[in-house]
Amino acid sequence: MSPPPTPWTTVPILGIIQILTWGTTFYLLSILAEPIALDTGWSALSVTFGISLALLVSGLSAGSVGRLITRHGGRSVMSAGIGVLSVGLLGLALAPTLPAYLAAWAVIGAAMAATLYEAAFSTLGRIFGGDARRAITTLTLIGGFSATICWPLSAALVEAVGWRGTCTVYGALHLCVTLPLCRFGLPPSQTVQPPASDPQDAVGWNDIRLRAMGVAGICLVFIFVTLSIHLIPILVASGYGLAAAVGLGALIGPSQVSARVLEMLGRQRHSPVLTMIAAALCVASGVLGLAVGLPAAICLITYGAGAGLWTIARGTVPLALFGPTHYTATMARLALPILATSALAPLLGTLLIPALGPVGTLAALGLVALVPCGAALLLWRLRTPLTPR
Template identity: 30%
Template sequence: MTHLHAPRATRAGGEATGVPTYGWLIVAALSATTTVGYGVLYYAYAVFLTPMATALHTGTTVIAGALTCSILASAAAAVPVGRWLDRHGARALMTGGSIAATLLLLAWSRVHTILALYLVWTGIGVATACVLYEAAFAVVIAWFRERRGTALLAVTVVAGFASSIFLPLTGHLVGRYGWRSAILVLAAIHAAITIPGHLLVRRAPRPVADERQAPPGTAGKTPSAAGADRSRDDGERRRVVSAAVRDPGYWALAVAFVASNAAVAAVGVHLVAYLTELGHTPQFAANTAGLLGILSVTGRLATTATIRRASPATATAAMFVVQAGAAACLPLVGRGNLGAVLATLGVGLGFGVSTIARPAILADRYGTTAYATLSGILAVPLTVAKALAPLGAAAIRDATGDYLWVVEGIAGLCVVAAAALLTVRRVDGSSEA
């Protein structure tokens, strides 16, 4: 059985053809835009739950449902967005998505009904599919080869501070100006950084190998030759996607990252409530849970360093095992302050791991030709898991009367994620035998 890696070709310097310096400019731009995008279009929403519920005369559960709709809309858009990125590049899509998101933020500041809120946030969900990690990673993957891990790390490390920046900023804005005016300020910040930032994005030049393999006489890029190039590229993308979806390793990756996403989403929503249930004060619980954002950056750094000595799948599986052990121990040691902090540290180390490992594994395994399409296919179940896992955890908590089975279930999901990644390694080994 032959390995399913797509052919890749780069210049001697390791990056895609073109000027590497511009690739690093794009990395800097995407680091800023994803930080603002996640901060404004995701994390800030938590601050608006109570004031919006009061203003719209409803409960916070109803208000939170709009964010769930947004996440599901993002999942629905993931595959067509991935196909667009592979075929046309990211500049127009990401710039248009930033403009659309800004206009929808302005509309959000004027909503007066639940229906309007849900419609606006469904639109924001589609926009986020065009501008956040999935699209940004597709750009980075196309520009970099040997220093790809460093470039991905740069984007995710900076964006890892989105919650640390925008949660307190949004709280300050709401307290001082009210929630509607706070949204207008966030919309202005979003427009000022993301629109010009995405205008800097351009498609990575065609690799040298493609130039060498072009049919004689096409160097002038006549319309017919350009059309032939596009047809050949489309055919190659279809071949890579078809081979990948028949690869057991691809679906093992899907299982691994769906399980990890579900665990992370459940922890992110329920950790404060569980620590409070264990007897800690709400302030201590919130401060301890706040370590998760900082530790996600630490986990990304540790994973990147480990990948240099081991395969990405093995390094990521090791992080998931640490996360599983910490979650399993939380009910045993979490009633004490030190135990709660240490267990949270262990869980938090796994928070940002899949974010940086998944694009690296996909690109290494299948190449860059159809990366965005393959990533988009995976993004659908991953995003659905992110949306539904907290609801499932809440249902288990209500059915059992405490969080014990929720936390042990989270540990089990981390074990499943690690085992699935190790399965990928076994599949690779058998295919090479």
């Protein structure tokens, strides 16, 4: 009989999978958008619409993926998702027209639902049950290096083989490396048994705790996506030089990782809801601080810490509130509105900045950030101790 799975063997494998899947989906166009537009003549808006379409498809697919993980376990579903991702990347490489290019992104979106954090968190929940919190925290720490690793790799590949060659290489990489790692490295999900009733009926939107998580996630992801695209132009419009703005923006990544390290060192001695409260307060303080003219470096470090903590909270708070039995279904329910917001946020941000200006935009985002603070405090008030399951 094989030994029981442990986080020390499972999490590093999932971490490698997260680095490679995030780097070849969500972060792909950060490097490839300009080469694609120059090579094809398609507009920059049309090219970047691909990731918005993928996020929307991912959100629409989340419920089905959640049910599949509940029935078959994360290893099988994530393996299938990696195979679909390879097909989508090869479709990008071969796309002769803009409709074919967007169709490939739709395929990638379905794969994202089965391979990125929501699927990985659900897989850990199915394997380790109520003990998955530390594994989720460690996974976010490893996954946080995706852009750090894949942006330089993508840039080098584009320089060597072009954007189509880069997509081909990534498709082959998933087939030859990521897929075997997932299929043969992850344990089967046998620890937690699915409920006899339909898991999708277990936790509905009539539960105020789920609504609070959903509202917080929608507000925070809107802020994160908007600032990930528009932060540098906002800082430049506020009076910073381009080099200074880029340097300030570079503070966010290390602060995210540092906050995750501190959370991991806490050894689960506090409620995950406290992590969510800290995340919401840090994001609100950072954005509102920028709006009122506080030192940008301090504000962005605070904001980055909040973003890093939210990545942990979005996986650990549902586990603490609803338990492992309905965890996968809960994550699937939350994914749809949050990913749909991710898809729409770039467009909404583009409309917001000309209407309000840089300071007004930061103030508006800061007010939006107060909503998750209220939601987190509500969850703290409503929290109940988990009984053994």
